[in-house]
Amino acid sequence: MALGNALSNRPKSEEPNINITSMMDMFTIILFFLLSSYGSSPVEFDLDKGMELPESSATFDYSNSVKLFLSNSSIKVEKELVGQLRDGQVLDLDMTKPKSSYLYIKLKAFHEKQIEDAKIEAEKDGKDAKDDFHVLFFCDRNLPYKTMNNIMKVAALAGYPNFQLAVLEKS
Amino acid sequence: MAALGQRRRNSADLECEIDMVPIMNMFLVLIPFLLASSTTLFLNGINTSVPVMAQTSTLQQPEKKSEVKITATVKLENNQFVLQASSDELSEEKLKGLDAVVKNTNGKHQYAQLATALHNIKSLYPKSDTLILMPDDAIIYDRIVKTMDVARAFNGQTLFPNVVVSGQVQ
Numbered sequence: 625m626a627l628g629n630a631l632s633n634r635p636k637s638e639e640p641n642i643n644i645t646s647m648m649d650m651f652t653i654i655l656f657f658l659l660s661s662y663g664s665s666p667v668e669f670d671l672d673k674g675m676e677l678p679e680s681s682a683t684f685d686y687s688n689s690v691k692l693f694l695s696n697s698s699i700k701v702e703k704e705l706v707g708q709l710r711d712g713q714v715l716d717l718d719m720t721k722p723k724s725s726y727l728y729i730k731l732k733a734f735h736e737k738q739i740e741d742a743k744i745e746a747e748k749d750g751k752d753a754k755d756d757f758h759v760l761f762f763c764d765r766n767l768p769y770k771t772m773n774n775i776m777k778v779a780a781l782a783g784y785p786n787f788q789l790a791v792l793e794k795s
Numbered sequence: 796m797a798a799l800g801q802r803r804r805n806s807a808d809l810e811c812e813i814d815m816v817p818i819m820n821m822f823l824v825l826i827p828f829l830l831a832s833s834t835t836l837f838l839n840g841i842n843t844s845v846p847v848m849a850q851t852s853t854l855q856q857p858e859k860k861s862e863v864k865i866t867a868t869v870k871l872e873n874n875q876f877v878l879q880a881s882s883d884e885l886s887e888e889k890l891k892g893l894d895a896v897v898k899n900t901n902g903k904h905q906y907a908q909l910a911t912a913l914h915n916i917k918s919l920y921p922k923s924d925t926l927i928l929m930p931d932d933a934i935i936y937d938r939i940v941k942t943m944d945v946a947r948a949f950n951g952q953t954l955f956p957n958v959v960v961s962g963q964v965q
Contacts, residue, residue, distance in 0.1 A: 644815055651822040658829035669838070677838075678940040682947070686840030760840065763936050769871075770932035776960070780845045788840035791940060 669790075670703060671695075671762065678765040680791035686760055687788065690734045694763045694775055701730045712771045722778045731759075731782035758786040841943055843960050865893065865916050865923040867955060869909070871930040871942060874899045876909045880916055893919075906941060910949035917954050926955035 671677075672695040693700040699707035699714065706727045708715045717725045738757050746753035759779050763772050776787065863884045870877040880893035895912040897905050917923055926946045930939050939960065946955050 644819065648815060648819065648822075651819070651826065654826055655822060655829070658826065658833055661833050678937045680839065680841060680940050681944045682839045682841045684840050684842060686838055758842075765935065765937040765940070767936050768932060769930040769934045769936065769939060772936060773932075773960075776845050786842070786844045788842055789940065789943075791839055791841055793839055 669762070672698060672700075675762070676765045677762065677790060677792050679794045681794050682791055683793075684788075686790060687758075689758050689760045689788070690731070690738070690784070691760045691762065692731075692775070692779065694761070694767065694772060696764050696767060699727060699775065701727070701734065704730065706730050709771065712768055714771065714774055717774060717778070719774055719777070722781055725778060727775070728778050728782050731779055731784060735783035756786065757784060758788050759784045760790055761787045762790045841940065841958075843943070843958050845960060862922045863920050864925070865890075865920045866925050866927060867913060867916055867923065867946075868927045868929060869942065869946065871928065871934045871938065873931060873933065876904070876942070878909065878912050882920075904938065904941075906945045907949075909942070910945045910954070913946060913954045914949060914952070917952075924955055925957045925959065928958060928960045930960070 669691070670693075672693065675693070675695040691702055695709075696712075697709055698705055699709065707717060707725070717727065722728055735757065739753070739755065742753045742755065761772075761776075761779075779785075779787070863882060865880045865882045865885070868879045868881060870879070876895075876897040878893075878895040878897070880890045882890060893916050895909075897908045897912065899905065913926070928939065928942060928946070943958050946958050948954055948956075
């Protein structure tokens, strides 16, 4: 009882007043920085585990197009697996009959769709249809030229003779 | 009069406090979300192409002598770079003078020497803008990209902006 009285008689402590203005300032700066960097990289890439891109001094921005991923174990067009590699050799790709490969069929389908879309777009705008499509090529830095050359040849046959090689900015 | 002055002073003394807590809550949600989705790797692109068969046009105007264009060809071999110049408008002798072989030193590729040889061609024939890269089958992609970097620009000077990758014809 005595304890209860003592507690009730104790002077009430004041509520602590924290100044959050400086924290708000800091948060505002961080928020604007993150928002600006979020807007400049809207595309997400799903790279294979262990795939390393080469570093380059190139400063050209990549443009979004059909993405071709060549790692040391697989070939993907966009997110779909179209082939496999073993010891740098592409399985199921006979370079004497490249048009029979699934990679060719897939790329050709993408190319035809892009042409169709460009025609519709051109009709809307009253301009000539665009036909200079390219492949955004992600290739593992340690792959030999022989492997990538075969893939590039198939892509060129499917209507993509122009490539944009995806590289990392030199740190 | 005194009463009016008193009233004004009282209204000015009123502190106006904005409730920051909801804004802070919003920031605390937004910042982790943006941090999680922000990228730490910055991706760039190198434009290149593979050679394709093209139909020649008879309507093309012949180029003036003052606008001689050299096409540089760089063969990437395991232990050296072989630079060859080609042009329809120059004699074989003059073209031979532009050729160079850059051998590895202590097992290291001499990119600076290659750049110097390319710079030499570019300074003599400034209209030149195309370089054909011909890597050996075993050359890794990383070395191709490094050679492209050197071919496009060196020490801030543009050399051959159009780089075409081509396989060797056996």
